[in-house]
Amino acid sequence: MNFIMKKVMEQKIDKEDKKYIAPHFPGGVVTPDDLRKIADACEKFPESKLKLTGEIIMGNVKDEARNKECRQILGLPTYSVAGFSMRPVKLCSGGYICDNNAQDSFSLGLTLDKKFSGKKLPFKMIISVSGCSRSCSEPLVKDIGIVASQEGYSVFVGGAAGAKPRIAQRFKDNLKEDEVITLVEKIVAFYEKKGKTPERLGIFIEKMGLEKFKEEVIK
Numbered sequence: 001m002n003f004i005m006k007k008v009m010e011q012k013i014d015k016e017d018k019k020y021i022a023p024h025f026p027g028g029v030v031t032p033d034d035l036r037k038i039a040d041a042c043e044k045f046p047e048s049k050l051k052l053t054g055e056i057i058m059g060n061v062k063d064e065a066r067n068k069e070c071r072q073i074l075g076l077p078t079y080s081v082a083g084f085s086m087r088p089v090k091l092c093s094g095g096y097i098c099d100n101n102a103q104d105s106f107s108l109g110l111t112l113d114k115k116f117s118g119k120k121l122p123f124k125m126i127i128s129v130s131g132c133s134r135s136c137s138e139p140l141v142k143d144i145g146i147v148a149s150q151e152g153y154s155v156f157v158g159g160a161a162g163a164k165p166r167i168a169q170r171f172k173d174n175l176k177e178d179e180v181i182t183l184v185e186k187i188v189a190f191y192e193k194k195g196k197t198p199e200r201l202g203i204f205i206e207k208m209g210l211e212k213f214k215e216e217v218i219k
């Protein structure tokens with residue numbers, strides 16, 4: 001990297017460090033006190049916007065009655081972390097607190113979440129949407145990954161992390177928002193009908209072959 005490039009990068013990092021405040025929770029462990037501190041700071045600085053790309057999970061409330069009471073006190077919608085269903089759509093910060101997004105990927109992600117989150121399926125499924133090729137929400141290791149560019153959206157299928165990681169394969173490029181929604185509808189409907197428990201989408205596609213899968217989905 002030459003001297004000028006290095007200076008430009010340093011200025012960019014400095015600008016971002018002044019814009020974002022990211023509390024570090026080692027191991028991702030947060031206490032009620034940590035959450036209170038965040039709530040207090042956000043109340044005092046209402047211009048701040050909070051965004052999670054990972055999850056917050058309250059673990060270990062094993063007693064059934066206490067678990068039920070805890071959910072009532074929480075008073076928020078929850079989802080199954082283990083069920084054979086669509087997980088909440090994972091969104092990067094593009095369009096919310098990050099300006100690098102090439103399209104309105106945040107709004108697309110929220111639409112997909114409203115449409116599919118919690119849907120019963122042959123096995124778990126995760127959709128991820130990223131506003132640019134930096135892919136901060138890790139779309140290439142999700143069942144359906146959507147990545148925005150100046151030309152539109154690219155849709156990838158069959159990715160997974162876990163014991164046998166798989167990189168998602170490209171399904172289609174340069175799609176408009178409504179075309180992405182239609183394609184995701186078709187992929188989910190096809191998997192719902194033909195998928196087998198406990199095969200994730202990637203294994204299902206591997207067995208069928210990507211080209212055949214594409215043909216069947218589009219048909």
Ligand code: SF4
Pocket residue numbers: 092093094095098099100101102130131132133134135136137
């Ligand atoms: S993927 Fe791009 S738009 Fe999304 S948070 Fe990362 S840098 Fe920002």
